[in-house]
Structure formats: structure tokens, C-alpha cells
Amino acid sequence: MTETSAVAGPGALSGPVTGRQKVLFIGGLGRSGSTLVERLLNEWPQTFAVGETVHLWERGVRNGERCGCGAAFDQCPQWQEVGRRAFGNWSEVDLDRVIGLRWSVDRSRRLPAILRAHRTGRLDPGQLDYIDHLRTVLLAAAATAPASDDLVLLESSKHLSTAALLSLDPALDVRLLHLVRDPRGVAYSWTKEVARPEAGNELMPRYSPARTAARWMTDNLGFEVLARRVPSLRMRYEDFLANPITWLYRIGGLLGLPPDSVETSFLRGSTAHLSTPMHSVAGNPLRFGGTDTVLRLDDAWRRSLPRRDRMLVATLTAPLLTAYGYPLH
Numbered sequence: 001m002t003e004t005s006a007v008a009g010p011g012a013l014s015g016p017v018t019g020r021q022k023v024l025f026i027g028g029l030g031r032s033g034s035t036l037v038e039r040l041l042n043e044w045p046q047t048f049a050v051g052e053t054v055h056l057w058e059r060g061v062r063n064g065e066r067c068g069c070g071a072a073f074d075q076c077p078q079w080q081e082v083g084r085r086a087f088g089n090w091s092e093v094d095l096d097r098v099i100g101l102r103w104s105v106d107r108s109r110r111l112p113a114i115l116r117a118h119r120t121g122r123l124d125p126g127q128l129d130y131i132d133h134l135r136t137v138l139l140a141a142a143a144t145a146p147a148s149d150d151l152v153l154l155e156s157s158k159h160l161s162t163a164a165l166l167s168l169d170p171a172l173d174v175r176l177l178h179l180v181r182d183p184r185g186v187a188y189s190w191t192k193e194v195a196r197p198e199a200g201n202e203l204m205p206r207y208s209p210a211r212t213a214a215r216w217m218t219d220n221l222g223f224e225v226l227a228r229r230v231p232s233l234r235m236r237y238e239d240f241l242a243n244p245i246t247w248l249y250r251i252g253g254l255l256g257l258p259p260d261s262v263e264t265s266f267l268r269g270s271t272a273h274l275s276t277p278m279h280s281v282a283g284n285p286l287r288f289g290g291t292d293t294v295l296r297l298d299d300a301w302r303r304s305l306p307r308r309d310r311m312l313v314a315t316l317t318a319p320l321l322t323a324y325g326y327p328l329h
């Protein structure tokens, strides 16, 4: 695919594109530590966290769930300004159509069509229309972000399909942070009950270890494929927690930031002092956490995930598990 031919015609930007907007896409299976990584990166002066745009339309615009700043979506001045700049107002968006597009275009089972678009450079009308909406929101968010010479939007949808769709857009310079966590920890986390305070403490879905293991394999293999097409950095969550400063510099390198502009002063020992408000939409309840956060590996799965489940997950994920340097047993 060529950089200028992927999105054209009905999906083209209506205004001039003066430069490609940098987007750091945090990709990986849910419960891999993305929210903590996002919160730390949000402390950088260059970054602005938009949250999970894949869920923006339903959870934010339609349901009015709480933004990362704590305000309801329709009360958050940041998101209201984004809506004005993007569409005149959020009420101007044909929500049923966009949500329909999201469910017909941006999901795992549509990956073959998305990868075909990567190969051929030709997108179908639904893909063009959907990407057009995401890009419009992202560029409006960039315009409302605190000024920075080298602004980077933090996108934490995590979904492979969303990453692959966004990276088709020539107006966006998508860099992929491929986040990996030990699948036994991920599997254990998906068996636990987690409430979503932004949605009346409704519980997040739970999945069996076998289902999580299968998803861990397919998602990570997919990200490996995408990593051949976009600048990317694979980061094990466990490594990040062990050496956060080293990894912050590596992420800065992925984004082309000069090393002396990589901010790490908010880290003192294993505590992160988080002071920058975050306007991320959707996402893990952890984003409402306090300002001081201790970086500590949650390895409760070693004690609490039944042995048969640990064995099952290790067996189902063995090829990648060992390739990523995790012990089989």
C-alpha cells in the first residue's frame, strides 16, 4: 500500500492535512496492564490520552459514561470541545450508523478484510466511512490538546482490528506499542469480577481460561503481523514494571522523541506520582485511581489460578509463550 492512496474519495479529509498526526496505539489483549502504561505515558508533556475510541460511540456519546477526568462524557468540557470541532456537535453524529459501522467493520472477525485493505490499498465504503469518523475525532482531539511541538495521541483501544484500521489512514502516523503479559495472569484476571464504576458498577464480562488463552494467541500473532507494517515496539508488562524508566526511553525512541525530552521525574522508586488529568473515554476502572500509584506486579494467578488452568493456558499458548521468554511451567 502507498501512504497516500489508502483513504480517498468519500473518506477523504475535508480540510488540509499539514502533517501526519502521531498516534501511539497501545495494543494487546485486555488485562495486560495497558491502563497503567497509559496513565504513566499521559504524564509526558507531549502526550494526550484519548482512551478507547473503539468504545467512544456507544459508551461515551450514547451512554454518557464517565470520562477519565471523572465527569460524565456530556459534561466533560474536553470532549464537548472535541465534538464541536469534529462535527459541530455530538448530536450531529448519526450514532446508529456509526455504531453499526463499528460492529460491521471494527471487530476481530473482520480482520481478513482489514488485512486485505493493507495489502491492496483499497478500502470498502464501510471501512472508509468508519476510519473517517475515527480520524475526525482524533484530529479534533489533537486540536484541543495542550500545545506541544510534537504531540502524540495515546490511543488505548487495544483491539488489533482498530489498530489495523487506524494505520490505514494516511493522515495518521500510527506507532504500535504491543503490550504482552503472561497469559496465565491475563487468564486469571478475566475470571475475576470487575465492576465498571462509570457504568453504574455493571460487571465487566468474564471469560474462561481456555477462551482467554485462544484469544491471547490469535491477538498476539495478529499484532506480530501488523508490526511488520507499522513502527512498533513489543513490551512485556512484567519487564516494564521491573524497569519502567528504561522502557519509557524505549517508547520515546519508538515515537522519535529526543532522549532529553523523555519525562521520567514522576517516577520515584516504584511509585508513580500522577498529576496530569486524563480525558480517556471507556477503558479500565483503574484509570480513576488516585494520584500515587505503586508499580507492582500482580501475580496472584500463581497462587489463585488452579493448576489445571495454568497447565491448560500454558499448553494452548506454548509456542508464543516460550518465544516471548515466559517459562512453560
Ligand SMILES: [Zn+2]
Residues within 6 Å of the ligand: 067, 068, 069, 070, 071, 076, 077, 078, 079, 278, 279, 280
Ligand atoms: Zn474528561
